Amino acid sequence: MDFALDEKLLARQAEARAFARDEVAPGAAERDRKKEYPEKLVRRAAELGYMGCLVPEKMGGSGLGNLGQCVVLEEVAAACAGTHVTLSVHNSLVSAPIYKYGGPEVHERWLGAVGSGEKLGCYLLTEPGSGSDAAAMSTTATEDGDYFVINGDKMWITTGDVAQVGVVFAITNLDRSVRNTKAISAFVIDFDDPGVTFGKREPKLGLRASTTVAVFLKDVRVHKSQMLGERDRGFSIAMDMLNGGRIGIAVQAIGIARAALELALERSEISKRNGKPLGKSQLARFRMAEIATSIEASRLLAWRAALLRDRKENHIREASMAKLMATQSANDACRRVVELLGEAGYSDDCAAERLMRDCRVTELYEGTTEVQKLVISRQLL
Amino acid sequence: MDFALDEKLLARQAEARAFARDEVAPGAAERDRKKEYPEKLVRRAAELGYMGCLVPEKMGGSGLGNLGQCVVLEEVAAACAGTHVTLSVHNSLVSAPIYKYGGPEVHERWLGAVGSGEKLGCYLLTEPGSGSDAAAMSTTATEDGDYFVINGDKMWITTGDVAQVGVVFAITNLDRSVRNTKAISAFVIDFDDPGVTFGKREPKLGLRASTTVAVFLKDVRVHKSQMLGERDRGFSIAMDMLNGGRIGIAVQAIGIARAALELALERSEISKRNGKPLGKSQLARFRMAEIATSIEASRLLAWRAALLRDRKENHIREASMAKLMATQSANDACRRVVELLGEAGYSDDCAAERLMRDCRVTELYEGTTEVQKLVISRQLL
């Protein structure tokens, strides 16, 4: 048993921290205000290998693994959650299934491109009628010789309008007596393929440096070699990826909470309540102690899940526990920091209100808090 | 990084689990009812090495270390918190300082006896006027040649009336201009020394299988070789031991919470609310998922702190964080389980109410919850 990062990851962490501090953090408030996708930062992240964490080095990635991804992306999340989610989705939900489930053609055509970050990916699972209930999908992929023709609407797609590649889920067994969980397949598609269009950018409470759109697939023709894994077994790929995605969102929450705590600590002398600096108020100090404690507990849960995932051991419960605790406590932390900083925290005077808005989504996507409890309870009972 | 126990500790865990299940759990309800100190169990625990976790094997202990102590004593706590605290105090607060701070005479006379569990120890720090504020002590040890003469009242002493050995703190620098933090020394005393008497057993909300008494020291004469560490430096020994003690109480809370969760799971079919079994109620299931999550997060925090302690690295923050989260969430868990089980949980029908009563003390001793937040906030600000 050992709770410490090894030297390699410590070095990566330091590198990521510098990147986040020097390049990501400075523009975060402006990106939020202007709802601006951080194209340059994503390119820089690609150079640093943060877009190929789950792709081995020899195949074009950085081979950081799930644990390494946790370590470096926490730094990005602490600086800008919108930038983080772009990278997190790309790693956990796009490059990971392409690497893990793609055949030789897929690897040849896409793995190097996504692993190096040359191409950005998005994940097309959710539909208007299927949020927490992924099996209630209606997008279809109809076989046509060596091809499938995909039709359907996907929604809440992170970076859907800036990505070049998508991992899309569709029903390949149209026999309605077959349950969707045994009828769905996954495909990789290029976004310049004919038939892929987008809706407007969704106006969101936070995470405004990332884009969220509906993606419409109309007669999108894909070769059968673009299928990931086996036919009709896509649901289990979605479930597998969700576990990785959940760890990614736990890390996002941890990063945001850490930023909130650091902000409160940083302002503990200048910020006052009734004339008393926060740092001299026992109540304020205790609230910071609570936040620090939940951050560390959440991080241990997330890293444990990531390590199990790296080792290909079961981590369904662990991933959901990490997401449950990290996201709930991070939201508490952000709300608390807004309150601690008072009117300043409530306004554009500092990052507190942005952190609070950004953080709220972590309890909603990659499975809501309720879904995490559902998953955990199924592992208990 | 590695979150798994090694094979040796896994074997120790299995052994402890069997001991707890077969020997500790069966009498727990009765001990609670009769307020009965588990003398036989303590002897059995000694045989298994659970009283010398922090004493090396070659010196009469089992050398399990802090992490090993966490692992085996969690099992005992899950079966009977009263038995647990007796062992926890003996290990963390008595055999540990005797080993770590005792000179050759102390080692010769006491280390083997406490490490093997032949003699049971108690810890005499708290006084009527000094709870969270350990420095507000008034017991004195007046120098008299090669001897010190100790006078004072100690209170809330776990196993104070059944122990044979005590680690006692007293003021050795009587110059009142010197702060108590620089005036206290620690000594080992034998309880059959003249001048040691006890008060009545304190009636307590829970933990009734352990005894809690006041201990009165009247002209107790100890040789200067019985001093632990350096003269006037006892406060730092107390602080050091507190860190270990906090990990021990975190583990106690984790064990109790686990027992509560296991009880709820066990009764999830037979226990009903409005005619519906608990296991079929989403609300009940979700509450169990929350409990399971906080148990695992707390355990990771506790084990991390224990491992740091084993490695002699700084773990002040980590120990307090472990205790803070473990004890708060364990109390929530126990209260929740009583509520889930309804009238049955509220009565002697099952262990729920005992677990709830036992658990409550974990937020009070070895530093209250407020003290943990104080400690953590000092590490932050």
Added chain:
Amino acid sequence: MTDYGEYLGLDLDEDQKMILEMVAQLSSELLAPAADVIDRDEAIPANVRATLAESGLFGLRAPETFGGVDLDDSCYQFSLATLAHGSASVALDVLVQSSLLLEPLAKFALDDEGISAWAESVVSGEARGALAWQESSNSLSNSDLKTELRTIDGEIQLSGVKNWVLGAPEADRFLVLAKEGDYSSWFMVAADAAGVEIGKKRTRLGMRGISVAAVEFTNVAIAESNRIGTVGNGKEILEFISCRAQVGLVALATGLIAAARDAAAQYATERRQFKRPIADFEAIREKLAGAESAHASAASLLASCARLSDGGGGHDRKRLHFGMAARIQATDLAMKVADDALQTFGGYGYSQEYPVERFYRDARYLALAFGGNDPIRLRLARSILPSSDSASRKSD
């Protein structure tokens, strides 16, 4: 003891003020000193009950026919809260006898002379009744009712097991809910009737002044004179009792909060640490403020519940709905305040030499009594859903 008239600006007349003052005096001079003994001995001493009866407390809500004073609900509920400040067990006893038993009897069996006579003896403290409706734990509905009325050899008999019957060991009579054909009805059954067996008295975490036991009814002969209400109105009476129970729990919560708050405030002023009274520390102040804020909430909820009761007229369902909403909030607050008070005492809070550990134990009962907070939540939610969707109203 809080002067609720002044605290909440209630418009009380002289009689109401006098009653509340009398109850406050009883609570501080009789109940508070006896509370620990009641808890330890698991019984309310006879002299305490006798004084309560002499003071008319068991008849506060009873009509004159029963020997009561038919008090308005507002004054009644704040009397209960004030009793709970002294001893939660006693307040629970008074709630059960004066409200949960005598109110339905007054409403549904006022003209029955046999009932009136017994009700009078409840008011005078000679008799005690118990409600026997619950079969599985935490049930407010009659959905899992198994106790039933059957005609065997021409005789009508009642059989079944009621669990967790509050006050069963001390009761003279049981008010029993049973299936009668497709519906349910209530029957008054004497504890010494043939076929009634009281189970083992259970030791409980708190509210120990009132015992709990199972009651088994085996072919107990039932005459029409045993019936309370009409054939098949079991659910109506159950809802009535439930509604009164919810409000009563808000009263108990209010009194317990006041007791815990006062104990904590007192201790925080006296106890010194780091050379200052601990009341100087913000972490302690936060708890005290939380207690006061909780008290304002619970008392305000209680005032609303009582105002709705006193408004009279139809709206039974609305009162029940509001009572459930109030009860969830007030009991959750009471549990939190009791926990905070214990924590304020530090290690001393764990000792049975101080009252806060009793508050902590007693308060937990409020969450599971009379339906239980979680089942009540599920039911309350149903009642606020827009009516457009009738499907989801049916389920659960």
Added chain:
Amino acid sequence: MTDYGEYLGLDLDEDQKMILEMVAQLSSELLAPAADVIDRDEAIPANVRATLAESGLFGLRAPETFGGVDLDDSCYQFSLATLAHGSASVALDVLVQSSLLLEPLAKFALDDEGISAWAESVVSGEARGALAWQESSNSLSNSDLKTELRTIDGEIQLSGVKNWVLGAPEADRFLVLAKEGDYSSWFMVAADAAGVEIGKKRTRLGMRGISVAAVEFTNVAIAESNRIGTVGNGKEILEFISCRAQVGLVALATGLIAAARDAAAQYATERRQFKRPIADFEAIREKLAGAESAHASAASLLASCARLSDGGGGHDRKRLHFGMAARIQATDLAMKVADDALQTFGGYGYSQEYPVERFYRDARYLALAFGGNDPIRLRLARSILPSSDSASRKSD
């Protein structure tokens, strides 16, 4: 919109009922549809304010001299709650103008004709005022007051910086708290007076219909006619305003809770997952029940606060104390309910196409407004400590 008369069993006369009905109609037909635009544009449109003024809302608590109707506090506060159900920003605007500005003016400057004339224009909606007391963030006390009155070259001048002044960018006049010798006093200062500079309008998380900015006063000439109240009664007026602000926050919390609850209940009935409306799931029901329970609490607290106000007479300190206790509870509940409502919407809750994210943002203001929950907690605790220990009363 909730009919609070019926919901709480309030004893309302026909006039009161009529006012509440009128406000409910305004809130649902005018405010609710405009709430998103108000939030997005960071301003209340002129036509909305004009309608509010025509309906007499800015004069609800003002005396006839000011052109108001001098409404009782109970009806007033439930009107505010009802407005907050439609738009929290609008309710905050009404609270500030009709209560926090005009009430102290009526109480402390009723006979001043210049003030009356201006107050009339506030009632008619032509003018707006702003309270300028806060210097550091979250302060309800005047302990860190730096703005002061000085005599320079024989002229009395006011200098200092007020931060986070609610409504500053739109205000015609400021009610300014300043040191005057050893005490403090209030002065009315025109926004266009020489030496008054309004800082940058801040973009805020919520309550965006009302802007906030710093106001810097540099050697602003002060005549005796600027004075509100008497020399040195700054603290008395501050406490009066604070007290009214606490109650107003309870009203805003009540309305926000109702809005969030209704949105969540509606969505939970319509949205289907796993082939059922999500209202069928217990985890959703728990949230809905929590919202209803919170609403019962906040509304009951509001009724208590208003009852204490309407009771009139001395007791200012008691009303402030109760208001603080109520405010902590009601605002905490509002924040929780808004969070739960957002969560009920799942991913849709994060979209600005739905109103719940606005409720979530608006609700957070309640915790830090007018003193802030934490500082209020510390102060409230002090007021419940036994009086034996005067030392700890002094500290903090």
